[in-house]
Every structure is written in C-alpha cells, then in structure tokens.
Amino acid sequence: MAFIRKSSIWIVYLVVLLALPQFFDSVLAISIFNQIAIAIVFALSYNMLLGQGGMLSFGHAVYFGLGGFLAVHALNMIEFETIYFSIIYIPLVGAFSGLLAALFIGSFSTHKAGTVFAMISLGIGELIAASSLIFDSFFGGEAGVSGDRTFGPSFFGIEFFQDVEIYYLAAAWVFIATLFMYLFTQTPAGRMANAVRDNPERAQFIGYSARKIRYISFCASGFFAGIAGGLFALNYEFITEENLNAVTSGRVLLMAYIGGLGYFIGPIIGAVILTLMNSLLSNYSELWMLYLGIMFVLTVLFLPRGFAGFIMMHQIAWVRGKLSSLVMPYLITSIPSSLFLMACVAMIEMSHTEEEVFHYLWMELNPSGLATWLITLFIACSSFYAVRLLLPQLKDAWERANTIPEKESFGK
C-alpha cells in the first residue's frame, strides 16, 4: 500500500506527460511541449547544484551545450555510419559528455562553495563560450552544427520524422531523468549534499569531505544537464554557441529560482512558466523579456522561495483545514491587483507601440491621446490604493488561518 501511495504521484506525472499531446495536438503545442521537456531536465539538474548543494553557478549551460554539441556530432556520425545505434540513445551521449566535462571542471571548482564557486563557474562559462567561437571545426562558429535525426536503425519502426515522435521520446527521457534525480536526493550522497549546503563545517566534523560531496553533486548535475542537451540536439537537430553561453546559463537560473529552490517540484514549475512565457507571451508582446525581468526581481524580493515556496506556505492552513477561509480574501485582493497589473501593462505597451490604435484585451486604446493616459493612470493609482487598503485584511485572515488559537491548543 505504502509503495502505491508513494508512487502514485509518479504515475500521475507519467500519465500527464503521455496524455498531453492527446489534448493539444497542434504543431505549436507539440513544439512547446518539447521545449518544456528539455527545460524541465535542465532546470532540475541546475537545482541539484543550487537548491540541494548550495552552489550558485553562472555557467551551467556549459554542460548542457557540450552535451548538445557532442550529441549533434554523434547524430552526424550515425548519418555517415561511423557508429551504429538508434538515436533514442543520443541523450546518453549528451549525458556522458556533460559528465566528463563536469568531472574535469568540478575537480578544481568545487573546493569552495559560495562566491568563489560562483566566480569560477562564471569564468569557465565565459571561457568556453568564447573559445567556442574560436574552434570552428568542433563548434561550427556562429552558425553552429547541425545534424539529422532520421538516420540509424529505427526504433520499432519509428523513424522520428515528426515532432510528436520526438515528444514521446523526450517524455520518456524526462520521466527517467526526473525519477533518477529524485532518487538521487534520497541517497546518502543527496542527503549529505543538503548537509554540506547548510553547514559544511559540521558535515566535515562527522567525517565527510565537503569537497567530495560537492564534487559528486556537481558531476551528477553535469550528467543530467547533458541529457537535456542531448534532447535539445534531437529536437532541434542543430546547436549553436548560444546554447552554452551566459544567456542560457542565466535562463536556467531564472527558471530554478522563479520555480522555487529547495523544493523538488520547484524547477519543474519554473521550467513550465518560463517556457510558456517564452513561446506564448512573445507572440503578444516584444517586451516579454522586460516582464520576465520584473517578475524575476519581484520574485527574489517577495517570494524568496519561488512559486513552489508560495504554494508550500499554505501547508499549515491546509493541514488545519482552514484553507477555505483564505479563498475570499485572496479573491477580493486579486481583483484590484490584477486591475493594477493590467493598467501597468497597458501603460508600458502604449508607450512602446508605434501604431495609431492599440488593441488591448477587448479594448481599442489611443496611445497618443492624453485622456487614455490619464484614465489608465487613474485606474493604476486607484487600484494600487485599493490593494494597500485590502492588504491588512488579507494579512489578518492569513494569521487567523495559520496560528493555533490558545483555546484549541489548551483543550487538547
């Protein structure tokens, strides 16, 4: 019974992964799912470093990118029949190249955590990104390297011509990678990684080498980042220098942080949110990166544990059965706050648009009219004021739901 209860969430996860293309089968949806799948593995591998091991890396894309590059080269070797195996094993090629890179780089970068580690990772990241533009024959310069996934032996008759087929392959790899990354957190090495993150000195007192523990997490993280890189290579059939430079490293940091460090599910949430923003929001607005930046800074300021942390904040209220008492205050506060958000977005977009008429939601606004500006500004200010007025009520309700009244605690 216990086993079934424990594994039920994994079964749900697997079913969701497999069922998604049944509900959304457009080309766009499938390509987004593929991106999400890659992002999940990548963000989870990053969380192994930062969330579990306390190592802030600014160069995690190196392992992703190197994995991807070797995977593309492996695809080319399959095409020219230098090697012969089915392309479903390509992510393993990426994984082992990520692992090799991590084995080498980790051997000197994991001496210390904290700022020193962050700086070394930044240096290595810049170093490899810059050298990738020099060594043309391996990295292909600015154009990158491309391959073709349709060669090699077919897998039970599947030739991987279509993105859906790649999705199922990616889903299988994502499930396996997620499962193994979760299992890693349960091993003594994973547990000790947490201990070293929180207090390296004590961990050393009980006889563990903090460095060795960091090294193990680092290598495992490089391994899984390589899987993500291999999946990327399979999905896009090409890879460029951009996939191992600081932009990609920054993006994975954003994913893990916005999703929530320290919770296993956090990076998954972050990967889904960021990929959706990337592929959906960018259709509506050129400024989506600006919104992403604002969201990230606000998350760091007000939700230091990310979205997963925000959800987990309600655990006490949930256990006490008081969650329903929070629904009304949340709803009431959310009305003016979403008004405020919409007004702000309208102002940002209006100041950026070059068209005569600006289509916003169902309205048609005149971006050069003074009246439009004054009304939006008025809505923004008044809704902000309303939020300020309503916040104390929300806070009260929150405290009532979370603190145990004295009578209750004495009665038991």
Place this chain on the structure above:
Amino acid sequence: MLEVFIFATLNGLVTGLLLFMLASGLTLIFSMMGVLNFAHASFYMLGAYFAYSISLYLGFWAGLIFAPLIVGVLGALVERYGLRRVHQSGHVAELVFTFGMAFLIEEAVQFFWGPDTKNYQSPDLLDFPLFTLFGQEFPAYRGFMIGISISIFIGLYYLLTRSRVGIIIQAAITHPHTVANLGHNVPFIFMGVFGVGTALAGIAGVIAGPILTTFPGMAVVLGSIVFVIVVIGGLGSLVGAFIASLLIGLLQSYAIASDVGVQDLLNVLGLEFDRNHPLTDLWTLTLPQVAPILPFLLLVLVLIFRPTGLMGKREQ
C-alpha cells in the same frame, strides 16, 4: 615595432583605467556588504545612456556632471529598497538579486532607448590630437579619459585614507556594530557607499560611451571582465583592483596588437602540420584571436592557485 608597443601601452592604459573606475566601486561595495554586485556594469551602461540623453540638450559636460548623479541616486535606491530587503535571505539571494537587476536594467534600457546603437559623441572641445608619434595621432579625448581616471583614483584614495568620512567608512567595513554604537547610521553609510560606487560606474559610462559605443549590450561586454579584475586583484582590495585593471587592460591590448600565433611557435620548434589536420583550429590560433578569453583564463588560474587574489587577505 616600437610604435606598436607604445600605442598598445597607451590604449591598454586607457582601457585599464576605465576598468578600474568600475572595479573600484565594485570592490568597495564588496568589502562593505560582502556582495558582488552583478548589476555594476549595468549602472555603467545607465551612465552612458543618461549622458547621451543629457548631451542632446545640454551638451557633453552637463552629462558628465548630472548623469553620474542620477545613476548614484538610482543605485542608492536599489540598495535601500532592494538589496537591504534581500539581505535577510543570505548571500546567494543577494547575488541572485543583483543578477536580476542586471537583467532588468538591460531590458529597461532597451525599452526606453531602443535596441539600436546611440550616436553618442565625444565633445568637440577635445576633438584634436594630443600628440603625434611615429606619424600616428593620439586623440586628446583618450588623454582626458586617462586624466579623469587617475584623478578619481587619487581622490578616492585620499578620501578613504585621509578624510573623516573615509575613516568612518573603513571602520564600518570591519566593525559595523562598534561604529553604530558610536552613533553613526551604518545602514545609511552602506547606502551612501553603494550610491557612490554606482556613481563611479556612471562616470566610467559617461566617458567610455563615445569610444566603446553606446548600445544595450555594453554592460555585458564589460561586466564579466570587471568581475575578473575584482577577483584577480583580491576581493575588497582597492590597490589590488588597480593593479589587476592595468594588468588586464595591457594584456588585452598587447594581445590584440601582436601578430604571433601557434604557427610561429611551431616554426620556431621546427614542426609542421597539415592544413587538413582535425585540430587545425588549434594550429592556426593567433594571439589576437584568444585576446577575449585571456582574462577568463587568468581568472580561472588565479582562483585555482591563489583563491584570495593578488592582494586579498587570507581567509581565517
């Protein structure tokens, strides 16, 4: 050969001193708050953009005065309402916050000024050759850059070691509680130092904008190199930052000016390789090609062999 060397030295000096203006603020902020400000180069970029906008109406010199002031106030606000709040969540959160600020500032600059390069010009007043050597002219503006950087270094050094304000700041770095007990407002000092540090970055932006071009990627170009300098010089050491800035500036300048490569080395050794060799990229590597990666190579080497940097204090 000599003229190449002299001009490479002069250009290296300009770059090095410019880098120092950024690094000095960064290292000062680090020694106070223990946080490496990832957004430091973004304030440098803001300085250039503000100066550009001001120079359109009031000319270059007004920009030189007002742009750093605006940047300094912005920096102080970021410290007061952002960094101080995140401080409770620890160093990693602070580092991540400044990283987020860097990201946000870059996007904001693109929002307000657009993604294209701005035509930010050096003033006409300095548009003459300072001197001519071997038939090559050295622009007066570069001499002006050297002058400003050196006077800032001297001024900062004097302020920190000789003035009362400097003594309080130095005391607040090592003994914040004692300084607070003596009646000084330590959080305010922190805010002030952050503001001054970002203003210094702003000045660097104002004077570098016309030469290094003013575009939204200028922070990224310089940002990581400034980090390299601060780490190589030893975190928190002003003198170390000065030496490392000059070192990096000269190193890059010499590497770009030189025309030696692996091929020459192989010729000296009497080796020869086929053009079709799989490692052909390695055999045809030249020094100007690897110039951009030299600082990072140096950073990694320093961090491995001497993690405290050139002038850094030994960790307890």
